[in-house]
Amino acid sequence: MKLKLFIIPFICILFFNCASRKIKDITYLTNTEKTNDNKPTLNVFEPKKTNTDKNAVVIFVHGGYWKDGDKKTYGFLGRNFAKNDIVTVIPGYTLSPNANYDLMAKQIARVVEWTKNNIDKYKGDPNQIYVMGHSAGGHLVALISTNPKYLKNKKDIKGVILNDAAGLDMKSYLEENPPTSKYHYDVTWTKNPKNWKDASPIYFINDETPPFLIYVGSKTYPSIMTSNTAFVEALKPYQPKLEKIVLDKKHVPMMSHYFFPWVKRYDEIVNFINKTKI
Template sequence: MRSYFAVFFLGLLALEACSFRSIVIHPDIPYMEEGFLDELPEKQLTVYAPKKVKSEPYPVLLFIHGGSWRSGNKEKYIPLGRRFARKGYVTVIIDYPLSPTYKVHSMGKASAKAVDWTHRHIGDFGGDPNNLFVSGHSAGGHLAALISVRDEYFDSIGVASNPIRGAVLIDPAGLDMFTYLVEANNAPGTSHNRTFTDSPEVWRDASPMYHLHDAMPPMMIMVGGRTEPSILHGADRFMEAHAPYTPQPGFYLQKRKKHIPMIVQFLYTPSKTYRRVREFVETNRSHEL
């Protein structure tokens, strides 16, 4: 698994050497101070913005990295931020607290805090706060879905209204973590229980599938046909639960893709996945200034 990521990131860095001219990068901006909510650490984000100034602000894409909720960082996704910025998005890539020191609800609160910071400040970077979309791969896809459907995370940080306009989920893990952990029957304190605790109540509470509602933002979901079985099964259950709310959601099964190639495909700039993201954003964005 690590070798796949190493090849991916080295390849992206090599191909991105010429991308600085058309974008502006604002690195390591603190969005959450040490001791926030008496429990969370300081965390930072990086903003990637198109250099060209337009009369109409750019849509915003906030990306949450994967890593099984226990690893990863925003620096590994520098090429992704550059590429989306070159495609016409003000792109925000965040760090968030990781397991085992922090549990899933702390990660949700931090992700919501990053969205709130972005909503309040992204206009300074040419982005449109009224068109803020969240995205994530793997565990990051889970957190993006979770804060999209559960306004409680915004309530917990004192934000009255969820500003998320839509969610782009890339091979998301944990959409139904409750069923996965029940079937896994892990020994207490092992595996994903370090993130989701040993409590079935928390497993269900942190599973986006059980919090769908009429007012939730629209979602675009991309899943690899050869990805991890738990992701495939969770996506199937999620889509079945989602159907009463959106009979024809933006769901794309990429039959030949495994889990890591689902994010590696963004290495290829002409990839049709960029077109799908653009179509999703254009369909769901607000044109009010």
């Protein structure tokens, strides 16, 4: 039994590697945005056996308290999406303390722009771009999808998928828990309360906000549960058919269960994409 449990994940990897082509470490910043310490890149997972060159695209942004994480960890997501004829873009971004929330969000916005301009080379439809993020990554994709300062055209994003997203209302959180050097929060959010509101997606929701699909773990951190509940309440007047799915999971398993290609999440995301296609 133990041997079978050990072998099954590797069989999955081998099988689903055949479904995708990985193009790694593509630079997405312009020359003026690069520095010696600031060279994040992205990976693309292109479906091999798709019948069209106009596939939907998911940009996935990893979490890690805005200070940790690596795009290389999430290849399983790209492979599994490829099985569903979805092109996947998985970017790296500069982490704290070398960047604050604003620089991170600007970089993720550049990923969207790069995808819009280049994804047709990888069988992706530039008019069907969706953004997805877990934890801190959920905050960043929500922020660029709501705060108008990040994207020239918010309509470039057709939908947003939040997976146990953190930081949706940093203003309220930091007013009660002022930032310190723990997790580099004093750098990530700064000590200026004006920036806390600027960093909080909940304050920028309006009738132009793209459709959201929201997952929350019933055993997640209280701050994530609280901010997601408030975010959904704020979004409901504009999106009365908002889909919020609560899973019986803790914070990390909310992401790790995507490793298995048969989990229901992939079908739910495909259905969300199909519903929001133009």
